[in-house]
Amino acid sequence: MDTPHTSLQRRSLLAAAAGAVALTHPLSVLAQGAEEIVIGGSIPLTGVFAFAGVGINAGMGDYVKMLNDAGGIKGRKVKYVPEDTGYKVDVSVAAFKKITSQNKVNLYYGDSTGFSKTINPELDRNGNILMAGASFATELNDPKKYPNQFLVGPDYTEMFGILLKHIAKEKPGAKVAFVYSDSEFGRDPIESSEAMAKQLGLSVPIKIMTPAGSVDVSTEVIKLRRAAPDYTIFHGYILAPIPEFITQGKQQGMTSKWMGTFWTMDSSTVMKMGEAADGFMGVMPYRYYYDTEKAPMLEKIRALRPEYQSTAYIQGFLAAMLFTEAAKRTLDAGKPLDGKNLKAALNSIKDFDTGGLIGVPITISGNSIPVGRVYRADMKAQKMVAASDWIKL
Amino acid sequence: MRIGTLKETYIADAALFDSRTQKVWLAVGAALLVLFPFMASDYWLYLACLVSINVASATGLNILTGYTGLVSLGQAAFMGLGAYTVAVLETKVGTPFVLNLLAGGFVAMLGGIVVGIPSLRVKGLYLAIATIAASFIAHFIFANWKFTGGTGGLSVPPAKLLGMALDTSFRLYWLIVPVTILMLLGAANLFRTRVGRAFIAIRDRDISAEVLGIPLLRYKLLSFGLSSFYAGVAGGLWAYFFRVVTPESFPLLMSIFFLAAIIVGGMGSILGGILGAVFMTMVPELLKLVVDLMPGGSELTVFLSPVRTVIFGLLIIGFLVFEPHGLAEVWRRVRRFFHLWPFRN
Numbered sequence: 073m074d075t076p077h078t079s080l081q082r083r084s085l086l087a088a089a090a091g092a093v094a095l096t097h098p099l100s101v102l103a104q105g106a107e108e109i110v111i112g113g114s115i116p117l118t119g120v121f122a123f124a125g126v127g128i129n130a131g132m133g134d135y136v137k138m139l140n141d142a143g144g145i146k147g148r149k150v151k152y153v154p155e156d157t158g159y160k161v162d163v164s165v166a167a168f169k170k171i172t173s174q175n176k177v178n179l180y181y182g183d184s185t186g187f188s189k190t191i192n193p194e195l196d197r198n199g200n201i202l203m204a205g206a207s208f209a210t211e212l213n214d215p216k217k218y219p220n221q222f223l224v225g226p227d228y229t230e231m232f233g234i235l236l237k238h239i240a241k242e243k244p245g246a247k248v249a250f251v252y253s254d255s256e257f258g259r260d261p262i263e264s265s266e267a268m269a270k271q272l273g274l275s276v277p278i279k280i281m282t283p284a285g286s287v288d289v290s291t292e293v294i295k296l297r298r299a300a301p302d303y304t305i306f307h308g309y310i311l312a313p314i315p316e317f318i319t320q321g322k323q324q325g326m327t328s329k330w331m332g333t334f335w336t337m338d339s340s341t342v343m344k345m346g347e348a349a350d351g352f353m354g355v356m357p358y359r360y361y362y363d364t365e366k367a368p369m370l371e372k373i374r375a376l377r378p379e380y381q382s383t384a385y386i387q388g389f390l391a392a393m394l395f396t397e398a399a400k401r402t403l404d405a406g407k408p409l410d411g412k413n414l415k416a417a418l419n420s421i422k423d424f425d426t427g428g429l430i431g432v433p434i435t436i437s438g439n440s441i442p443v444g445r446v447y448r449a450d451m452k453a454q455k456m457v458a459a460s461d462w463i464k465l
Numbered sequence: 466m467r468i469g470t471l472k473e474t475y476i477a478d479a480a481l482f483d484s485r486t487q488k489v490w491l492a493v494g495a496a497l498l499v500l501f502p503f504m505a506s507d508y509w510l511y512l513a514c515l516v517s518i519n520v521a522s523a524t525g526l527n528i529l530t531g532y533t534g535l536v537s538l539g540q541a542a543f544m545g546l547g548a549y550t551v552a553v554l555e556t557k558v559g560t561p562f563v564l565n566l567l568a569g570g571f572v573a574m575l576g577g578i579v580v581g582i583p584s585l586r587v588k589g590l591y592l593a594i595a596t597i598a599a600s601f602i603a604h605f606i607f608a609n610w611k612f613t614g615g616t617g618g619l620s621v622p623p624a625k626l627l628g629m630a631l632d633t634s635f636r637l638y639w640l641i642v643p644v645t646i647l648m649l650l651g652a653a654n655l656f657r658t659r660v661g662r663a664f665i666a667i668r669d670r671d672i673s674a675e676v677l678g679i680p681l682l683r684y685k686l687l688s689f690g691l692s693s694f695y696a697g698v699a700g701g702l703w704a705y706f707f708r709v710v711t712p713e714s715f716p717l718l719m720s721i722f723f724l725a726a727i728i729v730g731g732m733g734s735i736l737g738g739i740l741g742a743v744f745m746t747m748v749p750e751l752l753k754l755v756v757d758l759m760p761g762g763s764e765l766t767v768f769l770s771p772v773r774t775v776i777f778g779l780l781i782i783g784f785l786v787f788e789p790h791g792l793a794e795v796w797r798r799v800r801r802f803f804h805l806w807p808f809r810n
Binding site: 117118122126129130154155156158161162163165166169170172173174186189190193197211254255256259260 | 506508515616617618623633711713714749774
């Protein structure tokens with residue numbers, strides 16, 4: 073006869089074994105409704121990119137909820153399955169494997185350029201998923217190399233293109249300096265944008281590369297002052313060292329206009345730069361939460377969430393909108409929801425109304441949405457205000 | 466019940482696996498490793514491969530830090546050297562993967578020997594800082610050399626075995642896990658040889674070791690070389706596993722990850738390296754599973770994700786405070802309990 077001690081051990085072992093089997097065999101696949109459309113997400117809810125991940129997650133979740141409340145897509149509900157990645161590629165791939173093991177995923181949101189590049193062979197092999205993500209890397213804007221992916225806005229080179237077009241119109245022949253971080257993110261658009269500047273009749277007297285997030289930039293500011301640019305574009309940073317550059321540059325009598333790209337341009341990020349950043353400009357593919365121009369979708373968002381929502385939120389929201397639009401068009405055409413059909417449906421989007429999230433109707437012919445607008449910081453009003461019309465490339 | 470092991474010969478005394486019980490459990494473990502890919506989902510296979518790569522690299526660091534007493538924060542840089550070597554050979558030369566992995570190991574080994582040169586003059590934290598330099602130099606080379614693809618890095622075609630592409634976790638499992646097991650057996654055997662004993666002597670007191678006739682420079686460099694070889698092969702496996710190698714793939718934080726793995730697992734113990742790598746890789750994932758089990762949806766996930774990171778940190782601190790000899794010591798105590806049971810517990 074078993075002693076109570078050993079029977080307890082046996083029971084514990086059995087429980088542990090049952091647990092292990094449950095973990096290795098994703099029963100939830102069986103439980104999942106066949107009609108559900110699944111959006112998976114590798115979302116950085118912790119780590120250095122969490123500030124954006126929380127917004128992206130909320131935006132995706134809100135759009136999916138709105139859509140489901142309105143009846144889903146042709147009667148099919150949409151399920152959003154996020155997983156935290158901490159902005160690490162290996163964890164992000166683990167999240168992808170976990171979500172795709174447990175659900176029949178049709179659409180996926182990735183958190184970084186590294187992840188988008190790493191998972192691409194798997195997307196090609198799998199063939200069932202259309203992916204978008206937080207990355208705007210120029211490399212991803214290649215439908216041949218990345219046939220199952222797209223960017224929810226312009227790529228970094230296109231962002232520079234929008235800024236340069238604006239500059240060329242505002243001050244023909246202007247001198248434009250590029251200040252960028254020593255990272256893949258930072259170096260991404262520099263070479264190609266220098267060529268574009270020349271095409272537009274602009275000159276690039278200086279390019280300065282600094283470590284990402286560096287603080288002491290005094291020697292770089294001296295170099296920048298000597299080059300006396302009319303405009304300085306920062307890229308590859310979120311915040312530091314941009315405020316330091318602007319403060320020291322202004323102290324040294326620089327008259328340059330200062331500009332940034334998407335990840336710097338959230339309202340709360342720019343406002344953190346303080347008074348020195350008054351007039352700071354940059355490219356934004358979406359409308360800000362508080363924009364007063366007609367935008368029914370922004371009104372819905374404001375009704376749902378009365379407090380300010382970041383541009384990352386709008387990006388997540390729009391990603392979910394485009395995902396589900398692609399799914400709807402694929403189902404309308406009576407085709408199965410696989411990567412190829414979903415991408416073809418996405419590329420059939422012409423003059424699409426985003427409900428005002430982007431101020432002009434959009435067309436997605438390749439892997440990006442090459443449209444944006446220049447906004448300027450009004451520190452007194454603590455808001456970003458439009459400084460140009462919508463610029464299409 | 467097992468209260469002792471009778472050993473009648475020197476060979477029996479020096480055997481790697483010294484008891485029948487141990488051999489039986491190893492056979493069971495091997496059978497489970499063979500069966501695992503047929504039962505597990507893609508997610509668990511992915512984690513098994515990732516753990517396996519981390520075990521290989523952590524074991525390499527354990528040879529250097531745990532057994533030879535030389536602290537290094539350059540393990541990720543050596544993995545990078547291995548990964549880039551494999552990526553360059555695979556994309557530009559097209560040699561077979563076995564050759565590429567060995568080349569990755571040897572290139573990293575050369576890097577390790579160069580970085581190990583200061584080890585004769587400096588020890589402890591000073592050496593750790595010297596090895597950090599390896600990370601910076603390697604990062605600079607990876608990011609600025611056109612041959613390595615600059616900041617965009619290199620995309621690696623899948624390893625091919627008899628014309629079959631190893632492009633899924635299932636197929637890669639049969640490459641990664643056996644290579645790691647071979648490396649583990651190699652490391653375990655190393656410490657039954659003169660070289661391994663010399664490493665331990667250097668760790669325990671290097672001046673005494675030199676008095677005993679152990680040439681310090683040669684053995685310290687050899688330890689660096691071996692450790693880096695392990696890192697290089699692990700990096701090569703990493704390259705085949707993720708199929709993209711960029712300068713940002715091997716940050717300094719990754720070196721700290723491996724150092725934490727051998728400290729948590731138990732320094733100077735092969736089992737420690739394994740348990741530490743498993744702990745550091747799997748606990749964050751298991752904590753995610755716990756979070757997933759809680760009701761509340763994605764709103765709760767947003768709230769609990771940072772909590773999970775804090776719990777992971779606290780677990781590491783807890784181990785260092787309550788079990789400074791690491792998980793390997795916990796395992797030894799568990800074994801001792803079963804050996805002595807029911808007489809003493």
